[in-house]
Amino acid sequence: MARIIEPFRIKVVEPIRMTDPEERAQILAEAGYNLFRVASDAILIDLLTDSGTGAMSAHQWGAMMQGDESYAGSPSFHRFKHTVKDIFGFRHVIPTHQGRAAERILATTLVKPGDVVPNNTHFDTTRANIEAAGATAIDLPCAESRDLAAYHPFKGNIDLAALEHVLDENTGKVPFAMITITNNGGGGQPVSMDNMRAMAEICQARGVPFYVDACRFAENAYFIKTRSPEYAETDLIDIAREMFSYADGCTMSAKKDGMANIGGFLCSNDDAVARQEEEILILTEGFPTYGGLAGRDLEAIAVGLYEALALDYQRYRSASTRYLGEHIAEAGVPIVQPPGGHAIYIDAQAMLPHLPQAHYPGQALVVELYRHGGIRAVEIGSVMFGTRDPATGAETYAEHELVRLAIPRRVYTKSHIDYVVESILEVYEHRDQVRGIRIVEQPPMLRHFMARFAMR
Numbered sequence: 001m002a003r004i005i006e007p008f009r010i011k012v013v014e015p016i017r018m019t020d021p022e023e024r025a026q027i028l029a030e031a032g033y034n035l036f037r038v039a040s041d042a043i044l045i046d047l048l049t050d051s052g053t054g055a056m057s058a059h060q061w062g063a064m065m066q067g068d069e070s071y072a073g074s075p076s077f078h079r080f081k082h083t084v085k086d087i088f089g090f091r092h093v094i095p096t097h098q099g100r101a102a103e104r105i106l107a108t109t110l111v112k113p114g115d116v117v118p119n120n121t122h123f124d125t126t127r128a129n130i131e132a133a134g135a136t137a138i139d140l141p142c143a144e145s146r147d148l149a150a151y152h153p154f155k156g157n158i159d160l161a162a163l164e165h166v167l168d169e170n171t172g173k174v175p176f177a178m179i180t181i182t183n184n185g186g187g188g189q190p191v192s193m194d195n196m197r198a199m200a201e202i203c204q205a206r207g208v209p210f211y212v213d214a215c216r217f218a219e220n221a222y223f224i225k226t227r228s229p230e231y232a233e234t235d236l237i238d239i240a241r242e243m244f245s246y247a248d249g250c251t252m253s254a255k256k257d258g259m260a261n262i263g264g265f266l267c268s269n270d271d272a273v274a275r276q277e278e279e280i281l282i283l284t285e286g287f288p289t290y291g292g293l294a295g296r297d298l299e300a301i302a303v304g305l306y307e308a309l310a311l312d313y314q315r316y317r318s319a320s321t322r323y324l325g326e327h328i329a330e331a332g333v334p335i336v337q338p339p340g341g342h343a344i345y346i347d348a349q350a351m352l353p354h355l356p357q358a359h360y361p362g363q364a365l366v367v368e369l370y371r372h373g374g375i376r377a378v379e380i381g382s383v384m385f386g387t388r389d390p391a392t393g394a395e396t397y398a399e400h401e402l403v404r405l406a407i408p409r410r411v412y413t414k415s416h417i418d419y420v421v422e423s424i425l426e427v428y429e430h431r432d433q434v435r436g437i438r439i440v441e442q443p444p445m446l447r448h449f450m451a452r453f454a455m456r
């Protein structure tokens with residue numbers, strides 16, 4: 001059979017409260033046109049993030065009942081550690097409450113003021129943790145990623161020549177180099193095995209540790225299997241093992257390919273570094289056999305990491321994301337091509353050419369998707385990355401004005417996705433009537449979370 005179906009049936013359901021455009025217009029006005037301020041029970045289809053929003057399996061819920069909540073030496077930790085070691089292969093495994101806690105412990109341990117950390121594209125919390133340690137976070141996405149509409153199988157790759165240049169210009173100042181798989185900041189695009197291997201060689205030749213931001217490692221493994229002919233017959237778990245065999249450590253948010261609602265971990269092969277990290281862990285997260293997690297969370301992750309590597313699951317996951325992307329792109333909606341693993345990114349600047357960047361086309365589209373269809377997406381553009389000088393009012397803008405539609409794992413059916421396609425196409429039909437917005441209130445940092453807007 002060519003048709004790919006959801007490889008699960010549904011045992012528990014969550015009702016969706018129906019709303020209409022009039023009610024949503026009211027909700028928007030009350031929320032200052034910021035979807036982070038809207039209660040989730042007023043959302044029909046929530047594509048804000050794929051992080052911690054997935055549905056767990058019966059097997060995960062069953063395992064959670066085995067959770068041992070002992071402060072020290074919990075068998076749940078041993079099951080968790082066994083799974084992480086089996087897939088990731090690192091010597092030391094440190095549990096944390098989510099990905100950014102792993103990043104903070106890594107940065108606190110290794111990064112000094114004046115240091116430089118390269119990455120294909122830093123996720124915002126990774127960047128913030130590196131900058132908080134006084135260092136500079138440098139993004140080195142490959143040249144192919146610049147053209148949003150162009151097809152390339154591994155647009156998440158790091159620019160290897162630029163990496164060599166940064167390492168050679170900053171000898172002694174690079175505590176580690178990182179690669180984010182898949183590249184969330186760059187459209188959820190995958191990184192090839194060749195790119196990771198070459199990056200490892202470049203780092204090793206210069207004595208620089210190589211870390212992976214592994215959040216969506218299983219989706220990356222599936223892209224390698226389907227886009228690199230030499231891996232067509234390789235199991236996803238073996239692809240994952242090879243990817244991590246090149247690295248010295250990783251940070252992980254188990255809220256993505258851990259298939260859990262909370263959790264993360266930090267791995268390394270360096271005994272001395274791991275000892276220091278455990279000291280910080282005890283200070284801020286918890287004892288090394290639970291980190292910031294309950295025993296039941298460790299159990300859910302131990303099962304979930306294997307479920308993310310099941311071929312049927314990845315085949316469905318990739319097909320459903322691609323289905324959304326292809327159906328809106330066919331009708332003319334400009335998206336980052338090819339569709340990513342966890343999300344579709346609409347190029348709002350290209351879709352709404354009548355709105356200048358100062359009218360925030362990405363946020364304008366986010367507002368209209370909610371008003372029209374009750375869909376919650378997130379702006380990844382000048383609201384998120386732009387700045388306003390408090391003294392002069394001078395503005396800076398992002399390179400691209402994108403809107404991300406992130407797909408929670410195992411949550412929505414094909415009919416939900418059809419509804420999303422239909423809503424987006426209706427908005428596309430009346431796109432010339434979409435009004436711009438302005439910022440009326442904003443905090444000095446991470447303004448997208450709490451800002452208030454008004455319609456122009």
Ligand code: F0G
Pocket residue numbers: 048049050051098099100101123125126180184213215253254255263264
């Ligand atoms: N790295 C990447 C690539 C991420 O996408 C995220 C989270 C993190 C690190 C941090 O992990 O949330 O567990 O602390 N991304 C979510 C998103 C929030 O919506 O893309 P965390």
